[in-house]
Amino acid sequence: MNVALVDLGSLMLYASRRSTVLPNMGLVLRFPEPLTAAELRAEAARLASSPFGLGRRLAPPRIPGARPRWVSAAEPPPVEVAPQRRSPRELGMWLADELSVRHDPERGAGWRLAATTDAEGSMVVALTLNHLFGTGRDIATTLYGGELLTDAAANGSTGSNGDDASSYGLRAEIADSATRLRRGTVGLMRLTREVAQLPVRRRPHGELTDMGKPLAALRDRDRTRGRSSSRRVGATVRTDVEAWDAAAERHGGSTTALQLALCANLLRDARRIRGAASERPIRLIVPVDLADRQEMPRASATVGPIKLTSATVVLPGGTPRHGDLGELREQLRLAVQAAVEEVRTTGRVPVAPGVVDAMRLLPDAITSRVLFGVHARYDGAVSNVGPLPPGIMRIGDHVATDAFLMAFPLGSDLAVGFATHGMSLALGAVADPSRLGAGPPLRERITRELGHWGIAASAW
Numbered sequence: 001m002n003v004a005l006v007d008l009g010s011l012m013l014y015a016s017r018r019s020t021v022l023p024n025m026g027l028v029l030r031f032p033e034p035l036t037a038a039e040l041r042a043e044a045a046r047l048a049s050s051p052f053g054l055g056r057r058l059a060p061p062r063i064p065g066a067r068p069r070w071v072s073a074a075e076p077p078p079v080e081v082a083p084q085r086r087s088p089r090e091l092g093m094w095l096a097d098e099l100s101v102r103h104d105p106e107r108g109a110g111w112r113l114a115a116t117t118d119a120e121g122s123m124v125v126a127l128t129l130n131h132l133f134g135t136g137r138d139i140a141t142t143l144y145g146g147e148l149l150t151d152a153a154a155n156g157s158t159g160s161n162g163d164d165a166s167s168y169g170l171r172a173e174i175a176d177s178a179t180r181l182r183r184g185t186v187g188l189m190r191l192t193r194e195v196a197q198l199p200v201r202r203r204p205h206g207e208l209t210d211m212g213k214p215l216a217a218l219r220d221r222d223r224t225r226g227r228s229s230s231r232r233v234g235a236t237v238r239t240d241v242e243a244w245d246a247a248a249e250r251h252g253g254s255t256t257a258l259q260l261a262l263c264a265n266l267l268r269d270a271r272r273i274r275g276a277a278s279e280r281p282i283r284l285i286v287p288v289d290l291a292d293r294q295e296m297p298r299a300s301a302t303v304g305p306i307k308l309t310s311a312t313v314v315l316p317g318g319t320p321r322h323g324d325l326g327e328l329r330e331q332l333r334l335a336v337q338a339a340v341e342e343v344r345t346t347g348r349v350p351v352a353p354g355v356v357d358a359m360r361l362l363p364d365a366i367t368s369r370v371l372f373g374v375h376a377r378y379d380g381a382v383s384n385v386g387p388l389p390p391g392i393m394r395i396g397d398h399v400a401t402d403a404f405l406m407a408f409p410l411g412s413d414l415a416v417g418f419a420t421h422g423m424s425l426a427l428g429a430v431a432d433p434s435r436l437g438a439g440p441p442l443r444e445r446i447t448r449e450l451g452h453w454g455i456a457a458s459a460w
Contacts, residue, residue, distance in 0.1 A: 003069060004067045013104070013132065020229060022099075024099070024408045027405055028126050028234075033121065048073070052142060054076075054129065056073055057109065057110060063173045065180055067168075067180075076113075079113050080114035080115070085118055088441075091116070091460060096233045105130050111130065113125065113126070131408070136407065140388055227434070228434060232408065233436070235441070236428055236459065237426075237447065237458070238458050239425050239458075252324050252326040253325025253329045256332060256382075260313060261453075265322070266445055268319060270436045283315075284315065285381045285412070287383045290309060311338070320449070380416065381410075381412055383416075384418040404426045409431065413431060446459060
């Protein structure tokens with residue numbers, strides 16, 4: 001294996017080293033009985049068995065300015081088996097420790113498998129990894145769905161110009177360095193030209209239009225958020241799919257609308273606790289999978305090869321809101337429609353390409369402020385990968401009772417990920433504790449919020 005890391009991934013890799021942002025994701029499994037150390041090591045070896053799964057690492061560029069490249073690395077990192085955690089608080093601290101590990105696939109394995117047991121003797125297994133290995137759906141499918149991704153583009157290996165980077169040799173690396181320098185210079189010139197033309201015209205999908213909203217949001221940022229921390233806390237919550245759908249229908253909303261309402265109320269409550277300007281709007285980012293033909297058949301047929309974009313939903317601030325979800329459902333529909341239309345019109349996700357190109361010429365410290373500063377305009381993120389493959393519940397002969405995908409906030413306060421397995425709805429939440437304020441643990445806040453919607457849940 002010798003494939004180039006995607007261009008934006010390269011920028012994110014170096015920028016994350018100068019930032020408190022952890023560009024990670026995770027999977028948390030719970031088994032009714034303990035697994036042996038040998039069984040856990042065998043699972044780590046299985047995860048590392050495919051170079052298109054976790055059996056790869058990033059080799060540093062040999063030519064200054066070029067991208068790192070994925071190379072095979074079949075040796076898994078050591079499995080961490082911690083002593084028993086006897087209380088929910090101890091288990092929560094263990095999970096927070098695992099979620100706070102900084103993974104760098106160029107300077108280490110980029111992932112790790114860890115486990116502990118709780119007071120009942122159940123085993124909790126956490127897989128945490130750098131987001132550069134793929135999206136949540138990529139990881140679930142590749143590692144557990146029996147569908148090994150062998151296409152370079154599906155594994156973040158396609159060149160920045162759509163070139164086939166499956167053979168990223170030294171000559172290709174020299175050419176890549178020259179291309180990145182050229183594109184950075186052209187991007188900077190394009191930005192300068194558009195600024196000069198502002199008195200005459202403003203392009204509807206130009207660089208400055210794309211950057212206008214995040215810059216406006218940053219000017220309006222919540223001063224009480226303070227500096228972000230490099231630590232993360234998490235919560236795993238399970239409820240019944242039918243109970244969730246019934247609550248959403250009872251309040252005139254959809255499954256996703258209720259998910260957004262939950263996240264927004266958690267953020268409103270966190271603002272109240274830390275004494276923030278509570279009337280500021282709540283900004284949520286929602287990934288939109290354009291390849292999902294059941295959810296978006298018309299979009300997937302018209303947007304071309306782009307599979308993933310995002311929608312922005314802006315909700316009122318104030319105190320937590322419980323009740324009719326009809327208005328929120330309509331806001332979500334319009335936000336998704338606008339995101340799809342922008343991809344269809346421009347042929348790209350909403351991003352200022354000139355800014356991205358110009359960042360190749362900037363120091364990492366400035367790049368990190370630009371990359372994660374854009375994400376920091378959001379208060380939270382809500383994602384849903386849908387049904388998990390059955391294989392995700394197994395390690396050897398053991399079958400898990402629960403599986404939770406953990407999305408990480410990239411500069412925002414909170415990320416909430418949803419997935420289903422069988423008739424269970426699994427909710428995995430990760431937050432920056434500096435943004436939550438003093439108060440009860442995240443799992444207690446989520447169960448309390450679900451109670452307002454008439455949904456019973458178990459959390460740990």
